[in-house]
Amino acid sequence: MSDQQFDARERQDPAQREQDLFARLPELLAHAAGNADGWAEQLRGCDLSGTRDRNALSCLPVLRKSDLMDRQKANPPFGGYLAGDLSEAARVFMSPGPIWEPQAPGLDAWNGARSLFAAGFRKGDVVLNAFSYHLTPGGFILDQGAIALGCTVFPAGVGNTDTQVEALEVLKPAGFVGTPDYLKILLDRGREQGRDVSSIKKALVSGGALFPSLRQEYEDQGIQVGQCYATADLGVIAYETEAREGMVVNEDYIVEIVRPGTGEPVADGEVGELVVTNFNRLYPLIRFGTGDLSKVIPGQSPCGRTNMRLAGWMGRADQRTKIKGMFVDPAQIAQIVAAHPEVSKARLAVSRAGEADAMVLSVETEAHGDGLTDRVATTLRDVTRLSGDVQIVSPGALPNDGKVIADEREYG
Numbered sequence: 001m002s003d004q005q006f007d008a009r010e011r012q013d014p015a016q017r018e019q020d021l022f023a024r025l026p027e028l029l030a031h032a033a034g035n036a037d038g039w040a041e042q043l044r045g046c047d048l049s050g051t052r053d054r055n056a057l058s059c060l061p062v063l064r065k066s067d068l069m070d071r072q073k074a075n076p077p078f079g080g081y082l083a084g085d086l087s088e089a090a091r092v093f094m095s096p097g098p099i100w101e102p103q104a105p106g107l108d109a110w111n112g113a114r115s116l117f118a119a120g121f122r123k124g125d126v127v128l129n130a131f132s133y134h135l136t137p138g139g140f141i142l143d144q145g146a147i148a149l150g151c152t153v154f155p156a157g158v159g160n161t162d163t164q165v166e167a168l169e170v171l172k173p174a175g176f177v178g179t180p181d182y183l184k185i186l187l188d189r190g191r192e193q194g195r196d197v198s199s200i201k202k203a204l205v206s207g208g209a210l211f212p213s214l215r216q217e218y219e220d221q222g223i224q225v226g227q228c229y230a231t232a233d234l235g236v237i238a239y240e241t242e243a244r245e246g247m248v249v250n251e252d253y254i255v256e257i258v259r260p261g262t263g264e265p266v267a268d269g270e271v272g273e274l275v276v277t278n279f280n281r282l283y284p285l286i287r288f289g290t291g292d293l294s295k296v297i298p299g300q301s302p303c304g305r306t307n308m309r310l311a312g313w314m315g316r317a318d319q320r321t322k323i324k325g326m327f328v329d330p331a332q333i334a335q336i337v338a339a340h341p342e343v344s345k346a347r348l349a350v351s352r353a354g355e356a357d358a359m360v361l362s363v364e365t366e367a368h369g370d371g372l373t374d375r376v377a378t379t380l381r382d383v384t385r386l387s388g389d390v391q392i393v394s395p396g397a398l399p400n401d402g403k404v405i406a407d408e409r410e411y412g
Helices: 003-010 014-035 037-042 065-074 113-118 138-149 161-171 182-192 212-220 330-338 372-384
Strands: 091-095 099-103 126-129 152-155 175-178 202-205 224-231 235-239 247-249 253-258 272-278 288-294 321-323 326-328 343-353 356-365 389-393 405-407
Touching (some): 126 138, 138 175, 175 182, 224 288, 330 343
Parallel strands (some): 343 405, 356 389
C-alpha cells in the first residue's frame, strides 16, 4: 500500500468508515455461522442480517478468551471457531494457556503495517525485530507488517544480545520493534562494547509499559518511539501516532468498551473491558473479550487521523476473586445491578476484618430509603452465597478504573 493510500484511509470521514464497516458485518456473521460449528452455536437465535450498527452488535454474546480456551480444550485445536480448512492457514501458533491461533492467508494478516507507518517506518527501512518467533505469533505480527510496508526485516527474536548488537553495527537498521526496555539493553550493551549502534532512529514497541522517563531517554538519543496495542488472537488493534494522545484504532476492527462481566457498552471515557470484532474470514473473532481494560478518548486525534482513539492498556478485566473460600465474578455484580433498576453501577471491595474476609458493595444510585440497602444486601447474599455490607453512594462517586471487584486484602 502506498504512503498516499495510508494517508487517505486514515483520514476518512469517521461516519462513513463506521457505515462501511457495519455494512460488511452481516456477511461476516453469516459466513462464520455457516462455516464454523462454534460460531453457529454462539450466534444461534441472533439477528445476523440485522446487525448493522453498534446497538445491534451489542445484542450478540461476548466470547471471552477464557471461554475460547475452554472450548479449544474440549474441541481441539480451535474450539469449532475456524471458518474454513486448516490448509488455508499460513501458520499455526501455540500461545501460553495453551491457546491455538491460525495465521490467516495474506501478507499482513495481523494489520501491523499501519502501526509501523504511523511510527515513521517507510519502504526501504531495515528493521530489527526483537519479538519472539518461537511458538507464538509475536514476532510475525510486525514482521509481516514491515514486509508489507516494503521494509527489510532482520528476525532477531528474543535473547542473544551480543549477536543482535553485532547485527546492529553491521546492518545499521533504521528501525527497531520489540519490548520497550529491550532496545535500551541493546544500545547499552553496544556502547559497552564500543560498537556503533547509532543507526536506530525509530522504534515501535509493545508488550510492556513505555514509561515517560524511558521514552525521554530514547528521544534524547534521537530515537522516536511509538507504541501499539496488539494481541496474539487479533493482531494490532490500536497504535500511537505522532500526536502521542492515545492510540488510534486500526482499520478493519470494530472496538467496543463494555462493563466487565457483561456485554453492555459503557459511555465514552468510562473504563471497561476491550471487546473486538475482526474481519478475518478464516478465523473470525466476533465480540471477542480480550480481558484487557481501556477507555475511549472522545474526539479525534490532533494528528488528523479520524478513527476512534483508546487510552491504551489499563489493566485486566478478569477480576474473579475468591472470598471466604468461594469465587465471586464480575458477572455476578452485574446480575445484582440488573436486579435493582435504581442502581446504575456497583463495586465490591474485599478486605480483611481480623482473620476473616469482609466485603462491602458500594452502589451508585439517586434513590434513598425504601429499604434499598437491605434489598441489595439480600440480592448480594442470594447471588454470591456470601453476606456483605451495602453502601449507597452518589452517581459518579465510584472510581473510573474499570474495577468491579477491588481486592484490598494485603497478602504480604
